[in-house]
Amino acid sequence: MKLVLSEEQRQLREAVRGFLRTASPLPKVREGYDPQVYARLNGELGLAGLIIPEEYGGAGAGLAELAVALEETGAALLPGPFLATSFAAIALTGGAAAGQAAVPADKELLAGIAEGRITATFTETELSCDDGTVSGTPAQVLSGMDADVLVAPARDGGGAPVLVAVELSGPGVTRTALDTLDLTRGQARVVLEGAPARVLGPAPESGIRDRLCVALAAEQLGVMRAALDAIVAYAKIRVAFGRYIGSYQGVKHKLADMHCKLEQAESIVRYAAWAADEAPEELPGAAALAQAYVGRACFEVARDHLLLHGGIGFTWEHDAHLFYKRAKADEVLLGPPRLHRARLAQLVV
Incomplete structure (x- = not known):
C-alpha cells in the first residue's frame, strides 16, 4: 500500500499547481469555463490523456496520477469539463490495468480526448440502443453543455450491456442547461431520441463506478485543502477585540x-487510488469508504471555512461560497454519503 506520493507524482502535482495558479486563479473562476485554459491544460500538461493508453496518445498512467491532478484542479475550483472528461476516460479504461483500454478501443475518441480536441462526459443512466441509434433521458449530465461526446451504458437489441458514444451536437440530441448550486461547473438535461451512436463494445462488468468515486474523492480532497489553507491564512491576519482570531x-x-479531517481524507484517497491500480479486490471497499467519508468531510470543512470567515465569508465578493457550493455539489454527485455508507456496510459484513 502506498500512502505517500512518489517523486514523479510530486513533480506532477507541482506542475499542475503552478499552471493553475497562473492560468486559472480564483478571480478568473467566476468567469466560468474557458476553452483556451482547457486547451492549454492538455496541450502543455496532457492531463486529459493521463490514463489513456500510450498507443492512443495518452500517458498510460494510473488512477493514482489522475488523483494527483484532480486534487489540484479541485483546489483551484477549475471550471469546465475536466472532471467530466476524466469520468469518460475512466469509463473507457475502467476495470483494466493502467494504460489499457477496457472496451474495444475507439481510436479517434481516445486520441481526441488525449490530445484535448474532444471534451467528453459520462452518464450512468442506461440508454436503449437499436440499429446504431440510442434513446433515453439522462437528467443530470455533468458539463453536458460543454462536452462534445457523451459516453454511456446501453442495452442493445438483444439486451446485452454495451458502452456507446454519442455526439452531443448531432441530430436527435436536445440539451437543456440546468440551474445548479455550483456556479463553476454546469450540468444539463440531455434528451436522446434516435440519436446516432457508436457502439464501443461490451460494457465492463464492474469497476467503473468505484473508479469514479475515487476520482471524485480526489477532487474533494483538493477542495478541502484549499479551504483549510484559506481560513488558516485569514486567522493569522484578522484581528478581533485586539487579538488575531x-x-x-x-x-x-x-x-x-x-x-x-483533511489528514484522514488524504489517507483514504491515497489508499483508494492505490487499490484502483494495484489491488482491484480491495477497490470496492476503498471506493465506498472514500465517498462515505471524504464527501461529507469536504462539505464540513468548506462550511466551517465559510463560517470562520465571519461576515466577509457570507458576501458574494468573497471566494468562500464558491468552495462551499463545489463541496456540496460534489457531495451528492454520485449519490449522498448515506448510500456509500450502506454499501460499505454490506461489503464488510
Whole structure:
C-alpha cells in the first residue's frame, strides 16, 4: 500500500499547481469555463490523456496520477469539463490495468480526448440502443453543455450491456442547461431520441463506478485543502477585540478538527487510488469508504471555512461560497454519503 506520493507524482502535482495558479486563479473562476485554459491544460500538461493508453496518445498512467491532478484542479475550483472528461476516460479504461483500454478501443475518441480536441462526459443512466441509434433521458449530465461526446451504458437489441458514444451536437440530441448550486461547473438535461451512436463494445462488468468515486474523492480532497489553507491564512491576519482570531481557543480547536479531517481524507484517497491500480479486490471497499467519508468531510470543512470567515465569508465578493457550493455539489454527485455508507456496510459484513 502506498500512502505517500512518489517523486514523479510530486513533480506532477507541482506542475499542475503552478499552471493553475497562473492560468486559472480564483478571480478568473467566476468567469466560468474557458476553452483556451482547457486547451492549454492538455496541450502543455496532457492531463486529459493521463490514463489513456500510450498507443492512443495518452500517458498510460494510473488512477493514482489522475488523483494527483484532480486534487489540484479541485483546489483551484477549475471550471469546465475536466472532471467530466476524466469520468469518460475512466469509463473507457475502467476495470483494466493502467494504460489499457477496457472496451474495444475507439481510436479517434481516445486520441481526441488525449490530445484535448474532444471534451467528453459520462452518464450512468442506461440508454436503449437499436440499429446504431440510442434513446433515453439522462437528467443530470455533468458539463453536458460543454462536452462534445457523451459516453454511456446501453442495452442493445438483444439486451446485452454495451458502452456507446454519442455526439452531443448531432441530430436527435436536445440539451437543456440546468440551474445548479455550483456556479463553476454546469450540468444539463440531455434528451436522446434516435440519436446516432457508436457502439464501443461490451460494457465492463464492474469497476467503473468505484473508479469514479475515487476520482471524485480526489477532487474533494483538493477542495478541502484549499479551504483549510484559506481560513488558516485569514486567522493569522484578522484581528478581533485586539487579538488575531487564530489565537482564540474556539478558533484553534475548530481549525485542528478541520486539519484532522483533511489528514484522514488524504489517507483514504491515497489508499483508494492505490487499490484502483494495484489491488482491484480491495477497490470496492476503498471506493465506498472514500465517498462515505471524504464527501461529507469536504462539505464540513468548506462550511466551517465559510463560517470562520465571519461576515466577509457570507458576501458574494468573497471566494468562500464558491468552495462551499463545489463541496456540496460534489457531495451528492454520485449519490449522498448515506448510500456509500450502506454499501460499505454490506461489503464488510
